[in-house]
Amino acid sequence: MGPRTLTRTTILVLAFAVLLTPVLGQTATNACGYNVGNQYAVNASCSFQTFNKPTSFTNTYTPTGCGASAVDDAWGWFTATSTSTYITFDPNNADDPIMSVFTGACGSLTQVGCVDAGGYGFNANLTLTTVIGTNYMIRIEKHGLNSSMNGRLCIWNLPPPPANDEPCSAVVLDIYDNCSLTAATNASATATVGPPPPGCANYAGGDVWFQFVAPASGMVRVETGVGTLTDSGMALYSATACAGTFALMLL
DSSP, X not given: OOXXXXXXXXXXXXXXOOXXXXXXXXXXXXXXXXXXXXXXXXXXXXXXXXXXBOTTOOOOOOOOSTTOOSSOEEEEEEEOOSSEEEEEEEESSSOOEEEEEEESOTTSOEEEEEEEOOSTTOOEEEEEEOOTTOEEEEEEEXXXXXXXXXXXXXXXXXXXXXXXXXXXXXXXXXXXXXXXXXXXXXXXXXXXXXXXXXXXXXXXXXXXXXXXXXXXXXXXXXXXXXXXXXXXXXXXXXESSTTSOEEEEOO
């Protein structure tokens, strides 16, 4: 598609994507238990640790909610280090995981959250309000099946979202004759509610916003530079006002 002619229109740039680096670590157990071998680390970012559910594992507890049932399960635990904790289970194959999280003793667990990944090969993602120093037990099952399910688990703290997490706080970009990069991050960014989500780059949230005023020529080129984020997506929106109607513009 060729360039569009725009006159003094504010353009909002939505950038998104997260690169997660795998790191191997602890192993899951067949039954609930706060043992050293199945304690998972809480990190500042998503660092994956092995979490496998072999065929030999059996059902030891049946929670409620999120489609959980009396099928084989695997267990691990962590000690909260922040008031907000994010957990992701990533299955190796096209499996549909269900994750449940509890506090308390294994004989009298209290469920504090659960999630069904919702499809084969999808990740189970859960955000929890946690108490620093409290132990949390994680149960993983394969939706409705007793067969094995191998994967990896990461648990990390959620720092505050970046300042440009929403369109009304978009970072202003100046237009130059040559490329001049502006440092930015999407760490802890949330999915924006309101503007239509972009239909490209497998958008899954975690976006940040930038804005610029189009010159009279309507000719603008927007580029990103590689940092720790190496696989990014971008969408452009036009806006008459921050609280106004947004329209998706395709590049």
